[in-house]
Amino acid sequence: xxxxxxxxxxxxxxxxxxxxxxxxxxxxYLPADIYVRYLKAQQRDVVFVCGSDEHGTxxxxxxxxxxxxxxxxxxxxxxxxxQNFKDLGIAxxxxxxxxxxxxxxxxxxxxxNLEAKGDLETKTSEQYFDEAANTFLxxxxxxxxxxxCGHKEAYGDQCEKCGKTLSPEELIxxxxxxxxxxxxxxxTTHWYLPLNRHEDFLREWILKxxxxxxxxxxxxxxxxWIDGGLQPRAVTRDLDWGIKVPxxxxxxxxxxxxxxxxxxxxxxxxxxALNNNKDWSPYWNDKDTKLVHFIGKDNIVFHCxxxxxxxxxxxxxxPENVPANEFMNLEGDKMSTSRGWSIEMDxxxxxxxxxxxxxxxxxxxxxxxxxxxxxxxxxxxxxxxxFQESVNGELVSIFAxxxxxxxxxxxxxxxxxxxxxxxxxxxxxxxSDNATDSFKGMIDAVKESKERxxxxxEQYKFREAQFELIxxxxxxxxxxxxxxxxxxxxxLDQNPDAQKIIDNTMHCCLQLCANLAILAQPxxxxxxxxxxxxxxxxxxxxxxxxxxxxxxxxxGYTLRAPELLFRKIENEEIEAELAQLQANVAAKKTxxxxxxxxxxxxxxxxxxxEIVFDDFGKIDLRVGTIIEAKxxxxxxxxxxxxxxxxxxxxxxxxxxxxxxxxxxxxxxQVTIVANLAPRKMRGxxxxxxxxxxxxxxxxxxxxxxxxxxxxxxxxx
RNA sequence: GGCGAGGUAGCUCAGUUGGUUAGAGCACAGGAUUCAUAACCCUGAGGUCCCGGGUUCAAAUCCCGGUCUCGCUACCA
Numbered sequence: 001x002x003x004x005x006x007x008x009x010x011x012x013x014x015x016x017x018x019x020x021x022x023x024x025x026x027x028x029y030l031p032a033d034i035y036v037r038y039l040k041a042q043q044r045d046v047v048f049v050c051g052s053d054e055h056g057t058x059x060x061x062x063x064x065x066x067x068x069x070x071x072x073x074x075x076x077x078x079x080x081x082x083q084n085f086k087d088l089g090i091a092x093x094x095x096x097x098x099x100x101x102x103x104x105x106x107x108x109x110x111x112x113n114l115e116a117k118g119d120l121e122t123k124t125s126e127q128y129f130d131e132a133a134n135t136f137l138x139x140x141x142x143x144x145x146x147x148x149c150g151h152k153e154a155y156g157d158q159c160e161k162c163g164k165t166l167s168p169e170e171l172i173x174x175x176x177x178x179x180x181x182x183x184x185x186x187x188t189t190h191w192y193l194p195l196n197r198h199e200d201f202l203r204e205w206i207l208k209x210x211x212x213x214x215x216x217x218x219x220x221x222x223x224x225w226i227d228g229g230l231q232p233r234a235v236t237r238d239l240d241w242g243i244k245v246p247x248x249x250x251x252x253x254x255x256x257x258x259x260x261x262x263x264x265x266x267x268x269x270x271x272x273a274l275n276n277n278k279d280w281s282p283y284w285n286d287k288d289t290k291l292v293h294f295i296g297k298d299n300i301v302f303h304c305x306x307x308x309x310x311x312x313x314x315x316x317x318x319p320e321n322v323p324a325n326e327f328m329n330l331e332g333d334k335m336s337t338s339r340g341w342s343i344e345m346d347x348x349x350x351x352x353x354x355x356x357x358x359x360x361x362x363x364x365x366x367x368x369x370x371x372x373x374x375x376x377x378x379x380x381x382x383x384x385x386x387f388q389e390s391v392n393g394e395l396v397s398i399f400a401x402x403x404x405x406x407x408x409x410x411x412x413x414x415x416x417x418x419x420x421x422x423x424x425x426x427x428x429x430x431x432s433d434n435a436t437d438s439f440k441g442m443i444d445a446v447k448e449s450k451e452r453x454x455x456x457x458e459q460y461k462f463r464e465a466q467f468e469l470i471x472x473x474x475x476x477x478x479x480x481x482x483x484x485x486x487x488x489x490x491x492l493d494q495n496p497d498a499q500k501i502i503d504n505t506m507h508c509c510l511q512l513c514a515n516l517a518i519l520a521q522p523x524x525x526x527x528x529x530x531x532x533x534x535x536x537x538x539x540x541x542x543x544x545x546x547x548x549x550x551x552x553x554x555x556g557y558t559l560r561a562p563e564l565l566f567r568k569i570e571n572e573e574i575e576a577e578l579a580q581l582q583a584n585v586a587a588k589k590t591x592x593x594x595x596x597x598x599x600x601x602x603x604x605x606x607x608x609x610e611i612v613f614d615d616f617g618k619i620d621l622r623v624g625t626i627i628e629a630k631x632x633x634x635x636x637x638x639x640x641x642x643x644x645x646x647x648x649x650x651x652x653x654x655x656x657x658x659x660x661x662x663x664x665x666x667x668x669q670v671t672i673v674a675n676l677a678p679r680k681m682r683g684x685x686x687x688x689x690x691x692x693x694x695x696x697x698x699x700x701x702x703x704x705x706x707x708x709x710x711x712x713x714x715x716x
Numbered sequence: 717g718g719c720g721a722g723g724u725a726g727c728u729c730a731g732u733u734g735g736u737u738a739g740a741g742c743a744c745a746g747g748a749u750u751c752a753u754a755a756c757c758c759u760g761a762g763g764u765c766c767c768g769g770g771u772u773c774a775a776a777u778c779c780c781g782g783u784c785u786c787g788c789u790a791c792c793a
Contacts, residue, residue, distance in 0.1 A: 172793085217787090220720040224788065227719075297721095297787075326721085326786080372741095377729090378722055379786060386728080386742095393742065397755055405752035412751070464730075467741075474741095474756095481757045486750075568753065635717070635791040655792025679793060682717090689793050 005288035007046035009036050010265045011090075012295045013098070016052035016077040017059050021342040022382065023328040023335040024296070025088065026370040031325065031462050032294035033090045034371065037522035038457045041544040047283060049268040050085075051096030052078045055242040056257035070241050074099055084345040087353055088363050089525045094275070096268035098260060103267035107260040108246040110314055111191075111235070115247060119313045120191045121232055128168050129186035130176040142183065145172040190253070191245070192232035198309045199230055205318070206304060215460075217377070218324050221300045233306065235259045262307040266316075284316045291319045300324050323460040326375035330382050331581065340588035341581070343382070351577075360526035361566050365391045368524055374463045384577045388569040395524075399473040400565040403516070405480065406509040407534065407562035413489055418510055418557045419503035426504065436478040439508050443550055445475050446515045450547040453519055466523050469516070476512045480505065507555075510535075514552035518542050527565050534560045620675035621691075621715035623705055629662035635682050641665075641690070643672060646712020653686035659700045671703040671715060 011032040014020050029050070036048040054074040063070045074097070082095045096103065114120050128142055168174060176183045206214070206222045235256050236245050242254030266284055273280035283289055293303045303322050311318055329335065335342040352362040369390045373380045410416065426439050435441035449472040456465035483505040491498050514535060521528035521542045532539055536559055537552070546552060553559075627649065628642035637655040639662060652672065671691040678687045691703040705713070 215721095217721050221788075222720095224719050228789080301788090373728075380728085389742065390728095392753090392755095396753060401752060401755050405756080407752095409751050467729095470741085477752095477756055478758095480751080481749085484749085484751085486752095489751090562752090564753065566753085632791080637792055653792080657792090673793080676793060681793090682791060686793075 003044070004290035005045065005286070006283060006290070007039055007044055008265075008269065008283045008289055008291045009039075009046060009048045010291075010293050011048075011050045011092075012293075012299055013051055013053035013261055013264050014081055015056065015058070016054045016074045016081065016097070017056075017062055018077060018337060019344040019346050020081055020084065021335055021337060021344050022348060022366070022370065023330070023342065025090075025345055026328045026374060026382075027296035027325040028294045029085060029090045030088075030367060030370055031323065031374065031460065032292075034462050034465075034522045035292070035294070035457065035460070037091065037525060038544070041518070041521060041542060043543065043545075047269060047272055048091065048093045049096065049265055049272060050092045051094070051264055051268045052081060052098065053257070053261045053264065054078070054097055054099040055254070055260055057237075057239060057241070060239075060241045071099075080346060084349060087349045088345060089360075089367065091525075094268050094272040096264065096271050098264045098267070100267065100271070102271055102274075103260075103264055104243050106267040106270060107243050107255060107263045110263050110266075110310070111255060111259070112246050114193075114310070114313055115191065117313070119193075120235060121194050122189055122191055123232070124187055124189045126185040127188050127238065128174060128176070128183035129188075130181065130183050142168045142174050142176060144168075144174040188238060190237070191235045193235050193259070193306070193309065194232040195230035195306065195309060196232060198312075199226060201312065202226055202230075202305060202309070205308070210321075214321060215323060215377070217297065217326065218300055218304060218322055221297070222304050225301055225305055230305070258302055258306065259310070262302060262310070287317060289317055291317055293319050293322045295322065295324050297324045297326050321460065323376075326377070326379045328370075328373070328375050328380050328382055331384070331578070332381070338588070340584035340586075343577075343581075357567065361530075364524035364527045365395060365566060365569070368395050368466070371462050371466045371523055376461065376463055384574040388571075388574050391566065392568050394470050396566050396568055398470055398477065399516070399520075402473045402476045402480070402509075403513050403531065403534075403565060404562050406476075406506070406513055407559070409485055410506050410510060410559065411561070413485055413502050414506050416558055416561075418553045418555050418559065419507050420555045421504050421507040422500045425500055436475050436482060439504055442475070442479050442508050442512060446472065446512065446550075447548045450515075450519060454544075457522070462523075469519050469523065472512075472519065473516055476509060476516070479512075480509055508550075510553050510559075511550040514541065515547055515549075518544065518547040530563065530565060534563055536560060618675075619673060622672045622674040623709060623711060623713040623715065624670055624672045624674075625711045626665055626668050626670060629665050631657055631662060632682050632684060638682060639665075640684060643670065643688070643690075644711045645672065645674065646710060650687045651684065652688045652690060653681050653684060654690045654692075656690075656692065656700055665702075668702055669704045669708055669711075 009032055012024075012028045014024065032048065032050075036046060039046045052074065059073055060070040063073050066073070078097055085092065085095065098107075111120075174183060175181065202222070203226055206219060207226070211219060236250070236253045236259075237256050238252055239254050240252065242257065243260050244250075245253040245255060266280075269283050270280045272278070273283075284291075295303050300322070303319065303324075308318050327334070330341060330343065333341055337344070348366060349363075352358050352366070353360070366387075369387045370382075372390050372394075373382065373386065410419075421439075429438045429440060432438055432441060435445040449468055453465045453468045456462075456468065483501075485502045485505045488498050488501050488505075513531065514537070517528045517531040517535070518541070520531075528542055529539070532541065535541075535553060536557065541552060622645055624643040624645045626641050627644050630640050632638035632640050632653065635657070637657045639654050639657045639660070641652050641654060642649055643652050673689040673691065676687075676689050678685050680686070693701045693703055
C-alpha cells in the first residue's frame with residue numbers, strides 16, 4: 001500500500017440547531033479523531049475539517065417559534081458545539097461554519113461552475129405559494145394533516161409525529177405557517193442535479209472498485225439506491241435563509257442545504273489554509289490526497305452518491321473511504337433529543353468532566369467506552385452500567401493499575417529512577433513460548449501489538465484496535481506477576497545481586513508504560529499527556545515510530561510520583577444518571593404538553609378552515625361493527641376489515657395493523673365515514689373510513705358509542 | 717411486500733479464500749497473591765454457530781427456503 005502524500009479527513013457537519021449527543025460523537029467525531037491522531041503521530045500531512053451546518057429550513061422555523069432570529073440560533077449553538085468537541089478532545093484543525101462569507105463564496109462558485117458546464121438541469125413545476133406573504137413556501141413552511149398518522153401539525157417534508165417523509169402535496173389541508181392561510185399553487189423554476197446521468201460511474205466506482213474495501217453496509221445501502229434508479233435532485237429552494245442562487249433572475253431562491261453543506265468541507269479547508277499560510281488546493285484536487293469522510297449511516301446517500309457526483313463534476317478528488325457507523329442506542333431505546341432520551345455531550349461535560357472530582361480523565365473514560373462499543377458493524381447500545389464496567393474493569397483495573405503499580409514499585413525498589421538493565425541476565429533468560437515470561441518476549445509483544453493496532457486503525461477498526469491496547473497492558477500485568485519484584489526484594493538481604501533482577505523487571509515495565517502512552521494517544525489523548533508528565537518526557541515521544549522501542553526512558557532518569565490516571569465510577573453515580581434520564585423524559589413530556597396548551601393561538605391557526613353546517617351535513621357517519629379482520633398481504637400497516645352497517649356489510653381498509661391484532665378487534669363497534677368515495681389500496685377496494693383517536697403517545701383508540709347500539713345507527 | 721445489513725457462550729463481539737477439539741473480553745465458580753484504585757495473576761465451567769434443506773471427503777463459512785432484529789422504501793382516506 002502506497003502512503004498518500006496528504007490526508008483530508010472530514011467529520012459530518014453538525015446541524016447548528018441544538019446540542020449534539022454522544023451518539024453523534026461515537027458515530028463520526030470520535031472515530032475520525034482517533035484516525036487523525038494516529039495519522040499525525042505518524043507525521044503524516046493531514047488536515048481534519050469540520051464545522052457547523054447553519055442553513056436549512058429548520059433553523060428559521062425554530063427561530064420563529066422561539067421568537068428570535070436564525071442568526072441568533074446559530075450564533076448560540078455554534079460556539080457551544082465547538083467547545084463541547086474541544087472538551088472531549090476532538091481536535092479539529094478547523095471548525096468552520098457555513099454562514100461564513102468564505103463558504104458562501106465557495107458554494108456559489110461551485111454552483112456557477114456546474115451551471116455553466118451544463119451539469120445542472122432546470123425544471124419548472126407548481127409549488128405552494130403564500131399570497132399574503134408574497135413568497136413561495138419551502139416544505140417546512142407548510143403544515144397540514146399528516147396523511148400517514150393524522151397528526152395535524154405535520155410539516156411539508158416530514159411528520160415529526162410518525163417520522164414519515166412527506167412532500168407538501170401529500171398534506172391534507174395545507175396551511176402556510178407564515179400567514180396561516182391556505183397556500184395556492186404557482187409555477188416556479190428550480191435547478192436539479194441529474195444524478196441519473198451518473199449511474200454508470202457510481203456503479204463502477206462503488207459497486208466494483210470499492211466492493212471490498214468499503215464497509216458492507218455502506219456498499220449495500222448504495223447498491224440499494226442505485227438499483228432503485230437515481231432521479232434528478234433539486235439543488236435550489238424558494239427560501240431566504242441560505243446561500244443565494246448566484247444566477248440572474250433567481251431572487252428568493254437559495255441553494256438547497258444538502259448542496260451547500262458538504263461544500264462546507266472545502267470552504268473549511270480554505271479557511272484553514274488561510275489561517276496557516278498554506279495552499280488548500282492540493283487537498284481537494286491532487287490525486288495523491290486521501291480523502292475520508294466519517295459519518296453516521298443516515299448520511300450515506302449524501303457522502304457516497306450525491307457529493308461524489310458533485311466533486312467529480314467540479315474536478316475534485318473522490319473519497320477513498322466513507323466509514324459510516326451504524327446507530328448507538330441508549331438503555332434499550334433509540335436516542336432522541338426531543339424525547340429527552342439521550343445524553344448530550346454538553347450534559348456529560350458539565351456533570352462529569354467539569355465537576356470537582358472530574359477532569360480530563362473522564363473525557364477519556366467516555367471516549368474509551370464509546371470506542372469499545374463503537375457501532376462499526378451493527379447498532380450498539382450505550383448503558384450506564386456498561387460504562388461503569390468498562391471503565392472500572394478495563395481502563396482502571398488493567399491499564400491504569402499497571403501504570404500505577406509500576407510507578408509505585410519503581411519508587412519503592414529503584415529510588416524513583418529508571419533502573420539500568422543488565423544484559424547478561426537477559427541473555428540468560430530461559431526460552432519460552434509465552435511472551436509474558438521474559439524481557440525479550442515483552443519486547444516482541446509490544447512490537448506485535450503496535451503492528452496489529454496500526455493495521456486495525458488503517459482499516460477503521462477502532463474498537464478492535466483499542467482492545468489490543470488494553471491487551472498489551474494486560475500482558476504487562478502478567479509479566480510483572482510472573483517476575484514478582486516485591487518478592488525478589490525480600491531476598492536482597494542474602495543476595496544483593498537480586499537488585500539486578502528487580503532492575504530488569506522494572507526497566508521493562510517502565511519502557512512498556514512509555515509504549516502504552518504512544519499507542520494509547522489516539523484513543524485517550526488526555527491520559528497519554530498525563531503519562532508524559534509522569535515520565536517527564538516531551539510530547540514528541542508520542543510519535544508513532546517510537547512505539548516498539550525499549551530505550552524511550554533513559555536509565556538513571558528521575559520520574560515523578562505516581563498519579564492515578566482514572567477514577568472509578570461509583571454505583572451511586574450510575575443510578576443518578578439513570579434517574580436523570582427518566583426525569584428528562586418526563587420533563588420533555590410535560591414541556592411538550594405545556595407548549596401545546598400554552599400556544600392556543602397557533603393551534604387555532606392550524607385548525608382546518610371553517611366549514612358551514614351544510615358541509616358537515618355532507619358527511620354520513622355511521623356506527624358499524626367489525627365482523628371480520630385480517631392483515632392485508634404485502635402491507636405492514638393495513639388491515640382489511642369487514643364491517644356490518646346493518647343494511648349492508650362492506651370492506652374497509654385501515655392503516656392500524658401496527659396497533660391492533662386482527663383477532664382482538666373483531667366485534668368492536670366503530671365510527672365509519674360511510675359515504676366516502678371508494679379507494680383502492682394494495683389492489684383491494686376500501687369503501688369508507690374508520691375514525692380513530694390518537695393520544696400524545698401515538699396510541700390509537702376507536703371512536704365508538706358509549707354503549708353498544710344497533711349497527712348502522714347514524715351519527716350527527 | 718421490495719432492497720440493504722445483521723442473528724455465534726448469560727452479555728459485548730472476533731472468526732480471513734470452506735479444513736483438527738468454534739475463539740476473546742466481561743460476568744460467574746474455584747485457587748493463588750499483596751507491589752497496586754479489594755485492583756492483579758492462574759484454573760475452570762459455559763455454544764443445536766437462528767431454523768430447515770442442499771452442494772462437498774469436509775459448512776459458522778457456499779447455495780436455496782423460512783424466521784427474527786435494525787435501516788431505507790411501499791402501503792395508511
